[in-house]
Amino acid sequence: MTEPAVLRDTRAAYDAIAVHYAELFSNILETLPMERAMLAAFAEVVRAHDAGPVADLGCGPGxxxxxxxxxxxxxxxxxxSPEMVALARQAHPALRFDEGSMTALDLPDGALxxxxAFYSIIHTPPWQLSAVFTEFHRVLAPGGHLLLGFFAGDDPVPREFDHKVTLxxxxxxxxxxxLLRQxxxxxxxxxxxxxxxxxxxxxxxxxxxRKPTRSRRVTTPQWAPC
Incomplete structure (x- = not known):
């Protein structure tokens, strides 16, 4: 199967700036108290349910x-990005880091x-995001949790912007x-x-x-660009 161009372009863009990105952002959480609070809440509910490990998708330098x-x-x-994965392994040798795509995770059903997904869906075209969330649902165990970070706005229609790395x-x-409900x-x-x-x-x-313990996935129409 031919790889979508958006994946090739995103990989190449992050490979090219991986070292600079790691230098800029490896300590970024120290400046983000609200994000740290949400990560702490996420960790607490995941530990309480004890349904499996956690995957940091789009982990960057780890x-x-x-x-x-x-x-x-x-x-x-x-x-x-293989360059990001290499930097993550170097910086955190005791942890596991793999190459992969959110669109097709090499994980069994219910494994997590x-x-x-900490600002890692921002480059996904809107019409492809429903498939990504369906993949998240597949690999989450019943009762598993997802924490999603993203750039927000009030417009109900998703808006492009010129990110420093890629669209x-x-x-x-x-x-x-x-879309998550769907x-x-x-x-x-x-x-x-x-x-x-x-x-x-x-x-x-x-x-x-959260993925309910009794799944009731809705099969409503996916996002379509206007």
Whole structure:
């Protein structure tokens, strides 16, 4: 099967800036108290349910994977970029990091107690995101949790913006949550904050959702561009 161009382009873009990205962002959580709070809440509910390990999808240089491990989770990272994976393995040799794509995870059904997608869906075209969330639902165990971080806005239609690495999208939390519901996931909590000084002038959002213990995935139409 031919690999979609968006995956090739995103991999190449992150391979090219991997070292610089790691230098800029490996300590970024120290400046993000609200994100740390959501990660702590995510870790607590995942530990309480004890349904399996946590995959940090789009893990980059592994700094958030390591943070999850420090919070008491059995965490491993997956990233599309082999350069990012190499840096993550070098920085955190005790943890597991693999190459892979969110669109087709090399994991059995129900294998995970949790998924973290920390600003890693932002490059996924809107019409492909439903398939990604269906894949998340597949690999989550019943009762498993997903924490999703993304750039937000009020417009119900996802909007492109010129990300410094490659083309990206902003979503309203309500629109993104509707796609998650269609995939069979239910909302537990959300956080929306205003940008800090020096950040892009966009809101930042987190959605914490759960796969029900009795799955009732809805097969409604997927997002289609206008």
């Amino acid at each position: 700094h958030v994977t390591a943070h999850l491990h420090a919070l008491g989770l059995t965490a491993f990272g997956i990233d599309l 107690g949790g998924i973290l 990206a999208y902003r979503w309203s939390p309500d629109s993104l949550m509707e 995939a069979g996931l239910v909302e537990l909590a959300r956080l929306v904050r205003e940008p800090h000084q020096g950040e892009r002038p966009f809101q930042h959002a987190q959605l914490l959702v």
